Amino acid sequence: MRKWAVLAGAIVAETCATLALRASNDHAAWIAVVVAGYALAFTLLSVVLRAGMPIGVAYGIWAACGVVATAVLAVPLFGDPLTWVMGLGFAVIVAGVLLVEFGSHTRTSPAADDAVPEVAR
Template identity: 60%
Template sequence: MMWWLLSGAIVVEVAATLALRASEGGRKKAWLVPVVAGYVVAFALLSATLSEGMAVGVAYGVWAACGVALTAVAGRLLFREPLTWIMALGIATIVGGVLLIETGSAAH
């Protein structure tokens, strides 16, 4: 259950971040409602994930890595932002680091 909660938190947080980008710095006010609501829901789901017993280092690592990767790809697709091979290598490095944290956590 905790992985489903964390997955939901990640998806909602990425959606809120994309809405923030779509708001163009707050100039498009209609986008601010999904931004605020999304972040509130995302943090509530992250809190529920931690309440289910997931280690904070694992939860935050997975949250951050997936958030970075998904936001970068979605930014490329939706807003035509750059996504270079160097950026992709950085994302892969982050994901690799999170996998190491998860593996180390599972050893306990």
Template identity: 60%
Template sequence: MNRWGLLAGAILAEVAGTMALRASVDHAGWAPVVVVGYAAAYTLLGLSLRSGLTIGVAYGIWGACGVALTAVLGTVLFGEVLSGVAILGLGLIIVGVVLIETGARHTERAATQEVRS
């Protein structure tokens, strides 16, 4: 699996664990899913780092996407309300992830050019 696939898996596992954590407030039977979700998330995040992602990029994208997906799913699954300011914040998270990825690609290209020189 490639590094981006591992990171995507880490994000989905973390969000699943967090949704299970919220569900466990009402039904304690969700607790094992919380543990498995977070264990899988950290394992996949570690594997994505081993595959070559830098910690700043991987953790930034993992955290930002996790927050955004958790907020949206909290609204859909649990009826939580997102204010206009929260929706603006989600937009800023998306912009931040794009900037992090763009900056990482620029840095990777510069490093590759230095090695070739």
């Protein structure tokens, strides 16, 4: 459960950094938030990977959630559009991440679980 909380923190940090990157177009002071946010995001993402989450799953969830959160939050913050085509894109992203997640789990047969490993001679 801890690795999911850390991954959520990485997503929040990356989203904040990306929104700050957009804000830095108007005020250069936001660059400090960009640098700190991305540094924290990558640090937390590395913690998740060290905890054993497969990189395809961790990065997929991190990137997908970051894209969706950034696009949705940019609507009230910057007046960016949010169209049905973007919503369709979000659905495709989520479907792709789910496929990666489900594909990362290997199924073992009951016979393989009962097998005794051969001892080296």
